[in-house]
Amino acid sequence: DQQVKQNSPSLSVQEGRISILNCDYTNSMFDYFLWYKKYPAEGPTFLISISSIKDKNEDGRFTVFLNKSAKHLSLHIVPSQPGDSAVYFCAATGLSGTYKYIFGTGTRLKVLA
Amino acid sequence: DVKVTQSSRYLVKRTGEKVFLECVQDMDHENMFWYRQDPGLGLRLIYFSYDVKMKEKGDIPEGYSVSREKKERFSLILESASTNQTSMYLCASSLIAAGQGRVRQFFGPGTRLTVL
Numbered sequence: 738d739q740q741v742k743q744n745s746p747s748l749s750v751q752e753g754r755i756s757i758l759n760c761d762y763t764n765s766m767f768d769y770f771l772w773y774k775k776y777p778a779e780g781p782t783f784l785i786s787i788s789s790i791k792d793k794n795e796d797g798r799f800t801v802f803l804n805k806s807a808k809h810l811s812l813h814i815v816p817s818q819p820g821d822s823a824v825y826f827c828a829a830t831g832l833s834g835t836y837k838y839i840f841g842t843g844t845r846l847k848v849l850a
Numbered sequence: 851d852v853k854v855t856q857s858s859r860y861l862v863k864r865t866g867e868k869v870f871l872e873c874v875q876d877m878d879h880e881n882m883f884w885y886r887q888d889p890g891l892g893l894r895l896i897y898f899s900y901d902v903k904m905k906e907k908g909d910i911p912e913g914y915s916v917s918r919e920k921k922e923r924f925s926l927i928l929e930s931a932s933t934n935q936t937s938m939y940l941c942a943s944s945l946i947a948a949g950q951g952r953v954r955q956f957f958g959p960g961t962r963l964t965v966l
Binding site for chain 2: 743746769771773778780782786830837838842843
């Protein structure tokens with residue numbers, strides 16, 4: 738059973754526009770969420786995170802929104818740049834003792850110049 | 851700068867061979883993880899270790915074992931490689947989850963393993 742879902746396998750966006758990547762989760766015990774970016778032939782790199790006590794976290798061009806009632810989070814990239822083209826994974830974990838991170842299946846973002 | 855290294859970027863092995871994948875981190879992290887990444891399946895946890903000599907099974911441990919004799923090193927072992935273990939293997943490490951902003955994982959570059 739997929740506890741963290743990214744229902745869009747791919748997304749194409751024009752340079753300068755907003756990219757919105759979505760992630761849904763089913764386990765209400767998750768209280769910390771992360772986004773990772775992965776280029777081909779490289780390991781994922783941490784992008785931004787959010788705790789369940791917040792509904793928004795911003796870092797430069799990247800903003801993550803969390804809607805706990807809908808069990809939904811989204812990553813907004815504004816403005817999108819060609820260098821943002823990568824696979825984006827959302828991940829969830831609980832701070833209360835578990836060390837496990839549950840990853841979504843990823844969304845491949847392509848930013849068109 | 852934080853660093854996780856993996857012993858090989860690319861590896862080709864034959865069915866039935868014993869395969870060792872090594873991972874070393876220089877951040878003094880307690881937790882270390884092994885994942886495999888397959889198209890359409892995302893990252894799936896094979897094993898993780900929260901201390902030296904301690905290990906726990908992840909979601910897909912079958913066909914794999916691990917070893918953590920030193921804090922900085924976590925090895926993944928394929929006792930008898932099979933073609934369905936052809937995949938990208940990613941090692942990661944993290945601090946113990948102890949507060950906001952300290953739970954992110956740091957990943958190595960990955961090992962692309964092909965089993966013929």
